[in-house]
Amino acid sequence: MMTAKTVICPPDSVKGMTVLNRDAFNMKILIPSLILPSENTYNIRKKLKKSQVKLPNVKGVLDFPVDDEKHKTHKLFLLDPCRFSSLKDFDDHDLESLQRYGVDLKSFNFHELEMKYENWSANEILRAVLPDEIDNVSGFSIIGHIAHFNLKADAMKYKSLIGQVVLDKNSTVKTVVNKLNTIDNEFRNFEMELLAGENNFIAQVKENGCTFEFDFSKVYWNSRLATEHQRVVAFLSEGSVLYDIFAGVGPFAIPAAKKNATVLANDLNPNSVESMKKNIPLNKIKSSITCYNLDGRNFIKTILKPDLVSRWEHQKYTDTSSPIYIVMNLPAIAVQFLDVFPALCSDVDNSLRMSKWTSEPIVFCYCFSKSEAVTEDAKHQVTKVLGVPEEALPGLNVRHVRNVAPNKEMLCVNFTLSKDILFGKVTRKSEHEENDEPESKRLKTS
Ligand SMILES: C[S@@+](CC[C@H](N)C(=O)[O-])C[C@H]1O[C@@H](n2cnc3c(N)ncnc32)[C@H](O)[C@@H]1O
Structure with missing residues (x-):
C-alpha cells in the first residue's frame, strides 16, 4: 500500500x-x-x-x-x-x-x-510500463480518428500495449498506427502498421473551415501545416488564380476554391487527386477548380503555361488584371522544378509581356535547409536553379515555416516570377559565371 x-x-x-x-x-x-x-x-x-x-x-x-x-x-x-x-x-x-x-x-x-x-492516465500507464530509457512515446499525432506514432526501435517490443493504452484512453481515437518508413517516397505518404483498433485508414479532418477525407495510408497529410495553409489561402480571393503544383488532397486548393478563387490543382499521386476531387462536393464548392494527375514539370508546361497565356490575353484585351499565385509545397525537391520557368513563355506573343495588365505570378516555393544561415541558403537554392541574381526576383522573402528535425527547417521562399524571366529576357548564368561574378553584375535584361 x-x-x-x-x-x-x-x-x-x-x-x-x-x-x-x-x-x-x-x-x-x-x-x-x-x-x-x-x-x-x-x-x-x-x-x-x-x-x-x-x-x-x-x-x-x-x-x-x-x-x-x-x-x-x-x-x-x-x-x-x-x-x-x-x-x-x-x-x-x-x-x-x-x-x-x-x-x-x-x-x-x-x-x-x-x-x-x-x-490512471495514458501517460502514467506508459511511464510505469516502459523501461526508463524509452522516452517520448506519449508524442503521437491525431488525424481524424487515427493516432499515429513514430516509434523508435527500442519501443517496438511494447507497440501493441502502447496502441491499446492510447485506444483505451482517447475516446475519439479508433485506430492506432505506427509509421514504418521515413517520409522519403515519391508521394510523401507513410507505410504504416496497425497497432490497435479498427483497420480503417479513411480519415476525415477539418482544417480552415473545410472538410478533408482521404486514405491516410495512401496520401500525404500533415496537420502541423494548418497555419501555413491558412496563411497562403488568406492571400486569395474571388478573381485570383491559384496553380497548386503539388496539391495533395487539397489543403491549399479546396479552401482557395471555397473563397471563389480559380484553382488548377495537380498531384502525381492518383489517390491524392481522387480524394481532392471527392473533397470538392464535400465542401459544397461551386467555383472553378480543376484537378490534374501529372508530374509537376509536365503540369507547368502543358497546363499552367497555356492557361496563364490565355489569362494574359484576356487581361490584355479587357484591360483588367487579377492576382496569380503558384504554390509549390514539396519541400524536398520543389526548388528543382523552378528550372522550367525561365523562358517558359519565350514562344509567346511579346505584347503580352509588355502589357501593363498582364499579371506576374507570385510564387510560394517551399524548401528545407540544414544551413546555419537558413534565409540566405533558401534564397541561394532558388536563385541558383532560376539562374538569376536576387535582384531579378521582386519581393524575394523567406519565411520560417517549422522545424522538421534537429537542424532541419522548412522554409517558404516567396517572390514574383517576372515576365522577363518567363519570356527568357533575363539571361541565365552558367555555374562558372555564377560563382565568379559579383551578384550585382549578373542580371542581364535583353
Ligand atoms: C509535401 S506534400 C504536400 C501536399 C499538400 N500541398 C499539403 O500541403 O498538404 C507533396 C505532394 O507532392 C506530390 N508529388 C510528389 N512528387 C510529385 C511530382 N513529381 N509532381 C507532382 N506532384 C508530386 C506528392 O504526392 C504529395 O502529395
Missing part, C-alpha cells in the same frame, strides 16, 4: 509488461481527506478547488455508505496526495478559512482508495 504525500503511480510490478493486463494496475493507495458536514459542501468545495485530488475517474467528494450511521450527515473530501500529508500543508490563510467550516485535527484522515486501470 502506498503512503501519503507522494507522487502516485501504478505498481512497480507492471514495469516491462508487453501484453496489457489491466488487472495488474489495481492497487490501494491512501488519499489524505477531510470528513466534514454535508451542509457546507458547496463552500468547502470552492475553498478546496486547488487542493483536491486530481485523478481520472476519481471524484473529489464522496458520500459515506448509507449504513454508516456515524457519518450520515458528512462527506469525504479527497485531497491531492502529492501536496498533503497533514493539515500543516495548507497555508495559514486557507486553513483559517477552512476552520470556519469545521476543519480541525479530527477531520483530517487518510482514505483507502482502490485504484484501477481506469484511474
Whole structure:
C-alpha cells in the first residue's frame, strides 16, 4: 500500500509488461481527506478547488455508505496526495478559512482508495510500463480518428500495449498506427502498421473551415501545416488564380476554391487527386477548380503555361488584371522544378509581356535547409536553379515555416516570377559565371 504525500503511480510490478493486463494496475493507495458536514459542501468545495485530488475517474467528494450511521450527515473530501500529508500543508490563510467550516485535527484522515486501470492516465500507464530509457512515446499525432506514432526501435517490443493504452484512453481515437518508413517516397505518404483498433485508414479532418477525407495510408497529410495553409489561402480571393503544383488532397486548393478563387490543382499521386476531387462536393464548392494527375514539370508546361497565356490575353484585351499565385509545397525537391520557368513563355506573343495588365505570378516555393544561415541558403537554392541574381526576383522573402528535425527547417521562399524571366529576357548564368561574378553584375535584361 502506498503512503501519503507522494507522487502516485501504478505498481512497480507492471514495469516491462508487453501484453496489457489491466488487472495488474489495481492497487490501494491512501488519499489524505477531510470528513466534514454535508451542509457546507458547496463552500468547502470552492475553498478546496486547488487542493483536491486530481485523478481520472476519481471524484473529489464522496458520500459515506448509507449504513454508516456515524457519518450520515458528512462527506469525504479527497485531497491531492502529492501536496498533503497533514493539515500543516495548507497555508495559514486557507486553513483559517477552512476552520470556519469545521476543519480541525479530527477531520483530517487518510482514505483507502482502490485504484484501477481506469484511474490512471495514458501517460502514467506508459511511464510505469516502459523501461526508463524509452522516452517520448506519449508524442503521437491525431488525424481524424487515427493516432499515429513514430516509434523508435527500442519501443517496438511494447507497440501493441502502447496502441491499446492510447485506444483505451482517447475516446475519439479508433485506430492506432505506427509509421514504418521515413517520409522519403515519391508521394510523401507513410507505410504504416496497425497497432490497435479498427483497420480503417479513411480519415476525415477539418482544417480552415473545410472538410478533408482521404486514405491516410495512401496520401500525404500533415496537420502541423494548418497555419501555413491558412496563411497562403488568406492571400486569395474571388478573381485570383491559384496553380497548386503539388496539391495533395487539397489543403491549399479546396479552401482557395471555397473563397471563389480559380484553382488548377495537380498531384502525381492518383489517390491524392481522387480524394481532392471527392473533397470538392464535400465542401459544397461551386467555383472553378480543376484537378490534374501529372508530374509537376509536365503540369507547368502543358497546363499552367497555356492557361496563364490565355489569362494574359484576356487581361490584355479587357484591360483588367487579377492576382496569380503558384504554390509549390514539396519541400524536398520543389526548388528543382523552378528550372522550367525561365523562358517558359519565350514562344509567346511579346505584347503580352509588355502589357501593363498582364499579371506576374507570385510564387510560394517551399524548401528545407540544414544551413546555419537558413534565409540566405533558401534564397541561394532558388536563385541558383532560376539562374538569376536576387535582384531579378521582386519581393524575394523567406519565411520560417517549422522545424522538421534537429537542424532541419522548412522554409517558404516567396517572390514574383517576372515576365522577363518567363519570356527568357533575363539571361541565365552558367555555374562558372555564377560563382565568379559579383551578384550585382549578373542580371542581364535583353
Ligand atoms: C509535401 S506534400 C504536400 C501536399 C499538400 N500541398 C499539403 O500541403 O498538404 C507533396 C505532394 O507532392 C506530390 N508529388 C510528389 N512528387 C510529385 C511530382 N513529381 N509532381 C507532382 N506532384 C508530386 C506528392 O504526392 C504529395 O502529395
